[in-house]
Amino acid sequence: MPALPLLSLSSPGRAGRRQRGRFTLGALLAVLVLAAGAAGAWWLVSQPPRIERRAPVEPPAPLVDTVLAQRQAAAPSLHGFGRVIAEREAHLASRVSGELLEFTDAALPGRVVEAGSVLARLDDADLRLALREAEAALAQAEAALAMERGEQQRAETEYRSFGRELSAERRALVLRQPQLHQAEAEVERARAARDRARLELERATLTAPWRGMVQSRLLGSGSMVNNGTELLHLVDVSRFWIRVSLPGEALGWLHAADANGAGSGVTLSTRTWPGGETRRGEVIAILPALEEQGLQAQLLVAVDDPLGLDNGAAALRLGDMVRLEFEARPQDDLFVLPAAALRPGDELWLLDEEERLRRRTVSVIHRGETRVLIADGLEDGERVVTSQLGQPRTGMRLRSRIADSERPAGERRESRS
Structure with missing residues (x-):
């Protein structure tokens, strides 16, 4: 026979009440969890951040180059x-007129000539004739002077034989003294003309006034020149x-x-x-x-x-x-420093005994390309900073390289060996 379905002993009302009880408990737990999380979050947000404080790390002091300041005798470069x-040069010119016959071999540009060397010759035919005429005129004047002296002697003899004393003026006329002075003057004039003609003849030959080198010729042979025409350039x-x-x-x-x-x-x-x-x-x-x-x-x-x-x-x-x-004359008691050590405003950076930076204005008497000379503002043995610094501050700590100039003499010799 077919099985009969089992009847549930629980009623619908009791089951509904059991479901409602579980829902209420879960909701309560959820609310509690949310409240606890919100309280924890609020507590975390409300608490100030706790940062562990550590002592600041001091950056290492910059490393700089220094030189020792020492007084010494110094001179700038x-x-x-x-x-x-040229100390002396001359444009040799003709002192007479005529035709330029030739330049001598010594007058070649670039050659050294001694004083008195013949450099050029001019046509002197006319000058030789003028000298002969001057010499003839001189001979004629001398002959006239001799004749006048004879006339003077004759006049003096006649005056003495006359036996009378005349005044000085009349006696000079009787003794032909004016004629004698005129004849003597004619001789001097003729002699001067002879000497002038002889001098012009000598000037027709151009000579070097001192030892020099021919720089250039200014004219060519065959040129007609006048008094003052330049012929050669001599140095x-x-x-x-x-x-x-x-x-x-x-x-x-x-x-x-x-x-x-x-x-x-x-x-x-x-x-x-x-x-x-x-x-x-x-x-x-x-x-x-x-x-x-x-x-x-x-x-x-x-x-x-x-x-x-x-x-x-x-x-x-x-x-x-x-x-x-x-070669400049040196001066005593000067400080010689590299040019890089001098800062704008004639200022130096010094490194004191505590290895800190100090500034000082000095008196500069010479500024060179590689070094400067300082008269005042430093003391012997002070250390001068030659390196560049990005942000230099008075009192900042520095470290100095031991420059060779700062080592004792014995250590310098050992380091070189």
Whole structure:
């Protein structure tokens, strides 16, 4: 027989009440969990952050280079550039008129001629004739003077035989003294004319007034020249000059030659000399006018035997650009520092005993390309900072490299070995 379904003993009302009880308990637990989370979050948010404080780490002090300040005798390094010019040159001109016959072999441009050397000859035929005429006129005047002296002797004899005394004026007329003076004057005039004709004949031959080099010929043979026509350009080879410009402050370190002694020495060099050869010169003058463009002082430097004709040295040519190194007079009690040590406003950075930066203004008497000379504002043994700093502050801590100049003498020798 078929099985009969079992009847549930529980009623619908009891089951509903059991479901409602579980829902209420779960909701309560959820609310409690949310409330606890909100309370915890509020507590975390309300609490200030706790940061563990640590002692700040001091950055390492910058490492700088220093030099020791020491008083010593020093002079600046003065140099400049100058152009070579001739101390003495001449444009030899004809002093008579005539035809230029020839230049001698000595008058070739570039040759050195001695004083008195014949350089050119002019046609002197007319001058020789003029000299002969002058000599004849002189002979005629001398003959007339001799005849007049004879007449004077005859007049004097007659005056004595007359036996009467005359006044001085009448006696001079009787003795023919005016005629005698006139004859003597004619002789002097004729002699001067003879000497002038002889001098013009000598001037028809052009000679060198001093030892020099022929720079150029200005005319050719066969040219007709007048008195004053230039024929040759001659340059003295015994000495050349160099005109150089320097700042005005450099004059205090140099001196020009005078009766008491020689001027400051100068070393000359130029690119045209092989093997770095140099020449010696001397400051002979400080010119009164300033250079027009840079308003710098101008000096003259003299170089003896510039072409090296006697000493065999490198030749110094006219117009060449030369570099000059001057030997300045040293001064005592100066501080010599690298140029990098000087800061704007003539200020130095010093490193004190506590390894801290100090600033000091000093008195600078020379600023060079590589070094500066300081007169006051430092003491012996102070350390001067030569390195650059990004943000220098007075009192900031620094570290100094032990420069070789700061080591004791014994340690310097050991370090080199």
